[in-house]
Amino acid sequence: MTQVANNIIALPAPQTSGGKPLQQLLQHRRSVREFQQAKLPIKQIAQLLWAAQGITHPQGLRTAPSAGALYPLELYVVAINTESLDPGIYHYQPRQHQLTPHREGEYGKALARAAYGQTWLQQAGAVFVIAARYEKTTVKYGKRGERYVHIEAGHAAENLFLQAEALNLGTVVVGAFYDDEVTNVLQLPADVSPLLLMPVGFK
Numbered sequence: 240m241t242q243v244a245n246n247i248i249a250l251p252a253p254q255t256s257g258g259k260p261l262q263q264l265l266q267h268r269r270s271v272r273e274f275q276q277a278k279l280p281i282k283q284i285a286q287l288l289w290a291a292q293g294i295t296h297p298q299g300l301r302t303a304p305s306a307g308a309l310y311p312l313e314l315y316v317v318a319i320n321t322e323s324l325d326p327g328i329y330h331y332q333p334r335q336h337q338l339t340p341h342r343e344g345e346y347g348k349a350l351a352r353a354a355y356g357q358t359w360l361q362q363a364g365a366v367f368v369i370a371a372r373y374e375k376t377t378v379k380y381g382k383r384g385e386r387y388v389h390i391e392a393g394h395a396a397e398n399l400f401l402q403a404e405a406l407n408l409g410t411v412v413v414g415a416f417y418d419d420e421v422t423n424v425l426q427l428p429a430d431v432s433p434l435l436l437m438p439v440g441f442k
């Protein structure tokens with residue numbers, strides 16, 4: 240990991256070949272809600288972010304499909320117990336494959352509270368938050384664009400899920416939370432809505 244002057248965190252380049260066969264990942268994918276108390280390495284965090292929304296084409300196309308290639312999703316990492324990120328909230332920049340610091344502090348407990356008290360969530364090394372700027376898609380597709388955004392969140396979540404499985408990490412999709420509380424914990428911009436939380440840790 241390289242930390243540059245303005246605190247931008249350059250992430251390790253993702254592995255884009257090799258790994259376990261897809262059929263094996265599909266067969267073994269299971270929701271995990273208990274995590275070992277081991278620090279999540281930045282290399283794994285970088286790989287998971289890339290799997291969810293990484294750039295895979297010179298024209299900016301990503302790992303997950305997007306209606307009209309408009310890319311409404313925003314990815315945040317709530318670092319709880321990681322090797323090299325201070326506890327806090329970070330925002331993924333797919334184009335640069337970087338994280339920008341968003342908010343300092345310990346937010347595992349607050350996030351668990353916001354998720355109807357799913358306290359196990361704070362045992363994760365990090366919680367990946369898939370959020371969206373609906374306007375990016377609805378400006379072209381109108382009301383139907385909302386459906387597209389939700390479908391895309393599912394694509395990104397499954398990519399992240401299968402990548403976690405490939406890295407022998409556990410995760411689960413958490414959709415039960417108070418939108419306003421998660422928005423508040425993450426201090427999301429007014430036009431960004433949280434859609435899914437994915438706590439990740441060693442199983």
Ligand SMILES: Cc1cc2nc3c(=O)[nH]c(=O)nc-3n(C[C@H](O)[C@H](O)[C@H](O)COP(=O)(O)O)c2cc1C
Pocket residue numbers: 268269270271272357411412413414415416
């Ligand atoms: C949209 C969505 C929301 C979910 N929300 C939660 C949640 O809030 N808490 C939780 O523990 N699991 C949640 N789950 C996980 C499901 O409970 C889980 O996928 C299901 O029991 C099947 O188990 P499996 O994922 O191991 O196949 C959610 C799954 C989806 C797809």
